[in-house]
Amino acid sequence: MAVDPIEQFQIHNLFPIAKIGNTEIAFTNSAAFMLVAVLGLTTFLVMATAGRNLVPSRLQSAAEIAYEFVATTVRSTAGSEGMKFFPFVFSIFMFVLTLNMLGLIPYAFTVTSHIIVTAALALTVFFTVLIYGLVRHGLHFFNLFVPKGVPIYILPLIVAIEILSFLSRPISHSVRLFANMLAGHITLQVFASFIILLGGALGVLGWVGGVLPFAMIVILMALEMLVAFLQAYVFAILTCIYLNDAIHPGH
Amino acid sequence: MSGDTRGEGDRKQSPDDEAALSARLQRLGERLATANRPSENGSGPRQTADRASAFARGFRLSTELVAGVLVGAVIGWLIDRWLGISPWGLIVFLLLGFAAGVLNVMRAAGVVRERKLGD
Numbered sequence: 123m124a125v126d127p128i129e130q131f132q133i134h135n136l137f138p139i140a141k142i143g144n145t146e147i148a149f150t151n152s153a154a155f156m157l158v159a160v161l162g163l164t165t166f167l168v169m170a171t172a173g174r175n176l177v178p179s180r181l182q183s184a185a186e187i188a189y190e191f192v193a194t195t196v197r198s199t200a201g202s203e204g205m206k207f208f209p210f211v212f213s214i215f216m217f218v219l220t221l222n223m224l225g226l227i228p229y230a231f232t233v234t235s236h237i238i239v240t241a242a243l244a245l246t247v248f249f250t251v252l253i254y255g256l257v258r259h260g261l262h263f264f265n266l267f268v269p270k271g272v273p274i275y276i277l278p279l280i281v282a283i284e285i286l287s288f289l290s291r292p293i294s295h296s297v298r299l300f301a302n303m304l305a306g307h308i309t310l311q312v313f314a315s316f317i318i319l320l321g322g323a324l325g326v327l328g329w330v331g332g333v334l335p336f337a338m339i340v341i342l343m344a345l346e347m348l349v350a351f352l353q354a355y356v357f358a359i360l361t362c363i364y365l366n367d368a369i370h371p372g373h
Numbered sequence: 374m375s376g377d378t379r380g381e382g383d384r385k386q387s388p389d390d391e392a393a394l395s396a397r398l399q400r401l402g403e404r405l406a407t408a409n410r411p412s413e414n415g416s417g418p419r420q421t422a423d424r425a426s427a428f429a430r431g432f433r434l435s436t437e438l439v440a441g442v443l444v445g446a447v448i449g450w451l452i453d454r455w456l457g458i459s460p461w462g463l464i465v466f467l468l469l470g471f472a473a474g475v476l477n478v479m480r481a482a483g484v485v486r487e488r489k490l491g492d
Contacts, residue, residue, distance in 0.1 A: 279469075286444055286466075286473035287480075294440035294477065298433060352429050 127311040131235055131304070152239070155231045159220040188216065192358065199362035200369060207365050210250070214243060215358035222303065222350035226343070234353075235303040237296060244296035247361045255368035266371040295360055302353045306346045313339050437477035445470010 135148035170185035178186055192212045196204050218234060225232025233239050255263040267284040268277070316335040320328035449466030453459040479485040 282469050283472045283476055286448070286470050287441060287476050289448075290437075290440040290444040290470075290473060290477060293443055294433075294436040297440065298436050301436070302429075302432065349429075356429060356433070 127308045127315070130307060130311060131232070133236075151231050152233050152236065155221065155224060155233050159217060159224055159233070163216055163220055188212075195355075195359055196362050199359060200366040203369050204362060204365055207362075211358055211361055211365070214247070214361055215354055218243070218299065218357050219351065219354035222354055223347075225303065225307065226346055226350060232303050232307055234299055235307055237300040240296040240300040241292065243357070244292040247295065247364055248292040251364045251368040254365075255371060258368070259371055263368075263371050266367055291364060295357070295364075299353050299357050302349055306342075306349055310339060310342055310346065313342065434478050434481055437481050438474040441472075441474025441477050442467065442470045445473060 133150045133152055135146075135150055136154060138146055138148045140147045166181070167185055170179075170181040173179055173182055175182060189212070192215050193205070193208060196208050196211050200207065221233045224230050225234065255266070267281050267288065269280060269284070272280050313335045317329075317332035320332045320335070322328070324331065445466045445468070446463065448470070449463035452462035452466065456462065476485070
């Protein structure tokens with residue numbers, strides 16, 4: 123029996139919530155995992171900060187490490203002024219990290235392996251940059267597309283390229299996270315199916331041989347944990363870099 | 374006699390102490406200021422993110438290029454549809470999109486300086 127490596131990404135309706143026109147809006151397994159992530163995160167942070175000890179407990183120091191980590195990222199990328207976006211970046215980072223890590227639990231659903239989720243996050247960042255930049259700097263914000271020191275006769279070309287480069291940001295921003303999670307989970311599933319295929323085809327000998335793909339899964343699992351953390355970090359740092367453009371459009 | 378000299382020494386020492394103290398406070402202030410913004414004028418934050426993993430870096434560069442081409446293609450196709458000038462919109466914007474993709478890659482790799490740094 124072959125195992126379908128895509129099956130794990132299927133969305134199931136758990137129960138209907140509302141109906142708008144002919145579109146039924148249901149509570150899906152994806153929504154359930156997002157809810158679990160948000161509730162888990164909120165519980166963790168509320169419990170961790172409830173004590174407010176000078177000498178932190180384990181839970182509190184975990185929360186402090188998370189805070190310090192994101193704060194350093196924001197400050198080093200977007201400057202001290204970028205700290206006004208700290209709650210935004212922290213929420214995005216912790217949300218993506220929790221979803222990535224939750225997805226690594228066997229039988230769990232990986233929300234971030236759906237491009238619609240990562241695209242929604244990336245577009246939120248994109249429009250935040252656009253709206254904040256326009257509100258704060260007015261039309262001066264469009265200086266972002268006009269590099270300094272470019273001869274006037276190739277300026278239209280450069281501006282067109284800069285605008286396209288700006289528009290392509292949410293795509294690369296969202297595709298990166300989604301593709302990493304998708305590819306990682308498919309790889310895990312394929313190696314796991316090797317064990318079952320070997321056992322089914324060769325009997326006892328196959329099950330013994332299945333130790334090899336199983337060892338591979340263990341190694342891949344470690345790699346996937348690294349990727350899960352790294353992609354959340356990259357998502358956050360790119361958010362900071364884009365926000366930096368809104369805060370200081372340069373020139 | 375001895376009490377007098379000690380008093381004199383104290384009086385002489387106190388302005389020195391104050392100078393040393395204010396110098397130390399100033400140094401502390403400077404250290405705090407640099408600690409609060411670790412690398413705002415440093416070598417560029419993008420590099421630290423990229424060095425975290427060569428795999429992530431390679432993947433990032435490829436998505437940057439593809440994203441640029443994709444955006445150019447979509448815009449060109451839409452312009453063709455709206456203005457009915459097929460296939461010129463697609464041709465022009467695909468080329469522009471490719472250029473934007475290359476620009477993205479060069480920015481991500483740190484070959485070209487970030488726009489706002491130093492300018």
